[in-house]
Amino acid sequence: MITEEKLKILTDSAKYDVSCSSSGSGRKNTGGMGNGYVAGCCHSFTPDGRCISLLKIVLSNDCIYDCKYCPNRLSADVPRATATPEEICELTIDFYKRNYIEGLFLSSAVHKNPDYTMERLLLVVKKLRTEYRFHGYIHLKGIPRADERLMQEAARYADRMSYNVELPSEKSLKLLAPQKSKESLLTPMQKLAVQSAAFKEEKRKGLIKGHFLPAGQTTQMIVGASPEPDGQILRLTQALYRKNGLKRVYYSSYVPVVRDALLPETSGGQLREHRLYQADWLLRFYGFSVEEIVNEGENLSMEFDPKCAWALRNMHLFPVEINRAPLEVLLRVPGIGAKNAYKIIEARKYTKLSFEDLVKMRVALKRAKHFITCNGKFFGAKSENAVRGLLVAAETQESAEQLDLFGMLSTPQNALIALTGQL
Amino acid sequence: MIYFFDGTKNGFLCALTEAFHDDAAVLVTSQVQLALGESPVLVSTDDEKAKKAENRLLSFDKDCMYDLDTLFRSGMENHLQIAFDYFRLLAKMKKPIGKRLAEPAVFAAVECMKKVGHEIHKMHGFIRFMETESGALYAPFAPDNDICDRLVPHFRARLPEFPFVIHDTARKKAAVYDGKNTFVAPLDGAQVLLSANEAEWQSLWKRYYQSVTIPARTSKERNKQMKGYMPVRYWKFLTEKQENPTNFDEIT
Numbered sequence: 001m002i003t004e005e006k007l008k009i010l011t012d013s014a015k016y017d018v019s020c021s022s023s024g025s026g027r028k029n030t031g032g033m034g035n036g037y038v039a040g041c042c043h044s045f046t047p048d049g050r051c052i053s054l055l056k057i058v059l060s061n062d063c064i065y066d067c068k069y070c071p072n073r074l075s076a077d078v079p080r081a082t083a084t085p086e087e088i089c090e091l092t093i094d095f096y097k098r099n100y101i102e103g104l105f106l107s108s109a110v111h112k113n114p115d116y117t118m119e120r121l122l123l124v125v126k127k128l129r130t131e132y133r134f135h136g137y138i139h140l141k142g143i144p145r146a147d148e149r150l151m152q153e154a155a156r157y158a159d160r161m162s163y164n165v166e167l168p169s170e171k172s173l174k175l176l177a178p179q180k181s182k183e184s185l186l187t188p189m190q191k192l193a194v195q196s197a198a199f200k201e202e203k204r205k206g207l208i209k210g211h212f213l214p215a216g217q218t219t220q221m222i223v224g225a226s227p228e229p230d231g232q233i234l235r236l237t238q239a240l241y242r243k244n245g246l247k248r249v250y251y252s253s254y255v256p257v258v259r260d261a262l263l264p265e266t267s268g269g270q271l272r273e274h275r276l277y278q279a280d281w282l283l284r285f286y287g288f289s290v291e292e293i294v295n296e297g298e299n300l301s302m303e304f305d306p307k308c309a310w311a312l313r314n315m316h317l318f319p320v321e322i323n324r325a326p327l328e329v330l331l332r333v334p335g336i337g338a339k340n341a342y343k344i345i346e347a348r349k350y351t352k353l354s355f356e357d358l359v360k361m362r363v364a365l366k367r368a369k370h371f372i373t374c375n376g377k378f379f380g381a382k383s384e385n386a387v388r389g390l391l392v393a394a395e396t397q398e399s400a401e402q403l404d405l406f407g408m409l410s411t412p413q414n415a416l417i418a419l420t421g422q423l
Numbered sequence: 424m425i426y427f428f429d430g431t432k433n434g435f436l437c438a439l440t441e442a443f444h445d446d447a448a449v450l451v452t453s454q455v456q457l458a459l460g461e462s463p464v465l466v467s468t469d470d471e472k473a474k475k476a477e478n479r480l481l482s483f484d485k486d487c488m489y490d491l492d493t494l495f496r497s498g499m500e501n502h503l504q505i506a507f508d509y510f511r512l513l514a515k516m517k518k519p520i521g522k523r524l525a526e527p528a529v530f531a532a533v534e535c536m537k538k539v540g541h542e543i544h545k546m547h548g549f550i551r552f553m554e555t556e557s558g559a560l561y562a563p564f565a566p567d568n569d570i571c572d573r574l575v576p577h578f579r580a581r582l583p584e585f586p587f588v589i590h591d592t593a594r595k596k597a598a599v600y601d602g603k604n605t606f607v608a609p610l611d612g613a614q615v616l617l618s619a620n621e622a623e624w625q626s627l628w629k630r631y632y633q634s635v636t637i638p639a640r641t642s643k644e645r646n647k648q649m650k651g652y653m654p655v656r657y658w659k660f661l662t663e664k665q666e667n668p669t670n671f672d673e674i675t
Contacts, residue, residue: 001620001627004630007627008634011634011635012634015636029581033584034581037547044663045648045652045653046636048636048637048640048641048645049644050637050640052635055631091627097554098552098554099550099562099578100631256639346522347522347525350522351525
């Protein structure tokens with residue numbers, strides 16, 4: 001059994017990885033323990049508001065690289081530990097059996113050299129799948145510059161793999177993570193995407209059995225450690241979704257765990273991270289393209305969520321009639337989420353929806369009411385300025401209710417407009 | 424009118440038939456106190472009559488008996504009334520009504536079923552098994568809704584080689600998988616002998632929970648967020664939220 005001390009060191013080093021998703025794999029139990037849960041499953045939540053779905057751990061935090069932002073970098077004075085493959089397997093199995101976790105998220109510092117590290121990672125996932133007959137979820141972090149064959153073999157055992165982009169531009173990578181390069185991070189992603197498509201095709205034809213990353217690939221970048229604006233970050237995101245078929249891009253607001261002259265002293269702020277995720281959702285589920293959301297050299301509005309900001313720039317498209325607007329238009333109404341859009345589409349088949357009906361169906365109307373009509377009737381504010389003020393007020397109120405936004409949401413003038421009601 | 428029935432599914436179906444034309448029908452089981460001057464209708468449960476009603480309802484919506492089962496499991500105080508209003512509407516419309524969300528009766532029923540469904544999904548994550556001396560797994564919990572047997576298929580599919588007991592300590596019943604068959608049984612107190620390593624694994628899990636938390640991102644608001652996702656009333660059975668190793672005297 002792994003010691004508590006070792007477990008602490010190895011999870012401390014892994015916890016800054018954002019991804020904890022366990023969705024997308026329907027792996028079946030064929031004897032032994034575990035299966036995939038397509039919808040994913042959260043097993044606990046920590047006081048920082050994040051979910052625990054997977055056992056997030058590094059095989060080793062003993063690193064030969066010296067990435068400036070990383071708590072495990074070569075020059076850092078931190079306790080080092082390396083687990084044996086058996087320790088990790090046993091931990092996974094015994095946690096899984098007790099229903100603490102949905103599976104394993106395994107990563108590693110670059111220990112000795114990339115090939116050696118990737119070999120050890122591969123050994124763990126292979127052992128888990130074959131010796132321990134474990135069919136639960138496995139997310140494996142790929143090691144850049146490791147032999148391609150190791151990567152390819154690992155993909156046969158893992159449900160998901162990820163190569164982290166780390167930073168949103170080549171320039172920042174050179175500065176802060178000199179041993180990594182854009183090419184060393186993007187090439188494996190592209191290769192895996194191609195191989196995965198080829199595997200699917202062969203499987204469809206019945207030529208091959210088994211799995212190849214059924215839950216696809218994801219990546220992560222640190223936001224706020226380097227100067228790239230949101231417009232540039234989201235363009236990279238869009239390219240990763242469109243060209244590499246990634247399932248998710250994660251953004252991690254920079255946390256200054258490390259002091260370095262090249263790094264900012266303060267945290268990137270959780271509001272910025274929140275806005276990036278909102279924009280990301282618009283790209284994936286709401287039919288937006290990045291060009292509609294933000295210009296390349298600009299940041300997202302801190303005041304309004306990105307959909308609101310877009311709607312305010314396109315007031316000539318509103319209001320839309322709730323009983324007639326097609327799905328793709330409903331999805332663009334601020335305040336109406338995907339679930340509510342589908343709800344409306346279903347319910348209006350049976351009756352003409354009134355404003356009261358929407359209230360009864362608990363469609364959030366605080367924002368939406370300014371952008372819709374119900375049977376031709378409009379319930380929003382009269383002027384565009386008023387809409388603006390009310391939206392700021394809605395945002396401020398919500399932030400006070402649910403989010404820690406690290407700083408001011410709205411300018412004092414806006415707050416005043418909202419309060420005095422000259423809207 | 425007020426209709427008394429015995430709280431069973433067949434009783435419900437008979438009450439539905441009897442109160443079908445009474446728009447102000449209120450459905451109660453025997454625990455309810457009546458106001459002075461009210462004279463209730465006592466619904467007698469007739470299995471044949473119930474079967475007829477069931478077949479008729481199934482001809483309108485083939486999935487409706489699963490919905491009824493779900494509504495019966497709800498812990499909401501007025502869940503039977505919600506079921507009644509929903510099924511009366513179904514009988515009137517004579518076709519599936521589940522998507523007519525602008526109908527208050529439908530909305531209420533859908534929300535009620537969603538709550539049950541959500542708790543089942545949450546418990547897929549929040550159930551905490553302990554390993555007993557024999558290797559069987561034991562998980563006590565006290566859910567809002569009567570769901571212990573609805574959890575079995577999920578765990579049976581992923582832990583087919585482990586017998587397990589999911590114990591609803593509030594309703595004093597348990598869903599059991601013996602390695603082959605599953606059944607529900609009444610269960611009050613449970614005598615559980617833990618395996619030699621159980622305490623150590625629990626302690627490792629607690630250590631993991633502590634160290635995976637990021638202090639720089641922890642705040643009052645985030646803490647509230649955690650409680651939103653993982654309500655405090657569930658903590659009693661969550662290993663990572665207990666200071667001491669599991670104490671059975673407290674649970675049972």
